[in-house]
Amino acid sequence: xxxxxxxxKLSGEALMGQQQYGIDAIRLMQYxxxxxxxxxxxxxxxxxxxxxxxFRGVQAEAxxxxxxxGDYMGMLATVINSMALQSALEKLxxxxxxxxxxxxxRVCEPYIRRRALRHLEKGRVVIFGAGIxxxxxxxxxxxxxRAIEIEADVVLKGTRVDGIxxxxxxxxxxxxxxxxxxxxxxxxxxxNVMDMTAFTLCKxxxxxxxxxxxxxxxxLQRLIDGETVGTLVTMKVTEPxxxxxxxxxxxxxxxxxxEQA
Numbered sequence: 001x002x003x004x005x006x007x008x009k010l011s012g013e014a015l016m017g018q019q020q021y022g023i024d025a026i027r028l029m030q031y032x033x034x035x036x037x038x039x040x041x042x043x044x045x046x047x048x049x050x051x052x053x054x055f056r057g058v059q060a061e062a063x064x065x066x067x068x069x070g071d072y073m074g075m076l077a078t079v080i081n082s083m084a085l086q087s088a089l090e091k092l093x094x095x096x097x098x099x100x101x102x103x104x105x106r107v108c109e110p111y112i113r114r115r116a117l118r119h120l121e122k123g124r125v126v127i128f129g130a131g132i133x134x135x136x137x138x139x140x141x142x143x144x145x146r147a148i149e150i151e152a153d154v155v156l157k158g159t160r161v162d163g164i165x166x167x168x169x170x171x172x173x174x175x176x177x178x179x180x181x182x183x184x185x186x187x188x189x190x191x192n193v194m195d196m197t198a199f200t201l202c203k204x205x206x207x208x209x210x211x212x213x214x215x216x217x218x219x220l221q222r223l224i225d226g227e228t229v230g231t232l233v234t235m236k237v238t239e240p241x242x243x244x245x246x247x248x249x250x251x252x253x254x255x256x257x258x259e260q261a
Contacts, residue, residue, distance in 0.1 A: 158214025
């Protein structure tokens with residue numbers, strides 16, 4: 001077991017599966033099973049999930065709504081996804097706790113750092129809903145902040161691609177994947193990993209990030225076992241050369257505000 005405590009970041013869009021919106025039951029259970037296997041190893045697992053499959057705060061302005069109001073709507077969307085994931089995990093007999101940055105007393109606990117740590121120490125999977133509870137912050141920022149607060153060993157960003165590429169492979173056939181890369185190199189090359197607030201939080205606190213394909217069965221467990229999966233972003237890299245691999249045709253994209261915060 002390489003990591004004692006992890007923060008898994010999932011996008012809301014990932015829950016759609018092949019649908020245009022909403023939650024795909026097959027994809028939801030797939031993620032729940034992956035998380036169950038990870039928790040069964042003794043690794044303490046915390047999860048932040050977005051709400052882009054339901055509503056994003058940036059959509060509010062397009063509808064003529066107030067952006068702050070839209071961001072709060074996005075936060076509630078993340079709570080819906082968090083409740084769905086909690087229910088799926090509990091069907092698999094996994095003990096969970098849902099903590100929310102916005103107080104919703106009847107469905108989840110308010111976020112309290114010490115309470116979150118206690119749940120993790122007791123082996124419960126902790127799901128953080130509603131981001132940090134404030135507008136203008138993405139779920140990437142929430143994931144980075146919560147990971148720092150709970151002293152996680154790493155942020156695992158589960159996406160539909162297998163890492164960070166030198167360019168968009170769809171547009172550039174010569175694009176190759178980095179096995180490892182530094183925070184500074186990501187910024188210099190303007191690569192899309194997380195929004196700048198989230199990324200800077202990880203850099204300043206020396207918190208490594210791994211971008212990996214969550215849709216490939218067993219990847220999460222391989223990471224916990226110490227295998228090289230996806231792309232590791234860290235402070236120092238001894239071999240920064242990218243891998244010449246074409247396992248994916250897409251480049252990671254930014255989580256836009258409120259997938260959300």
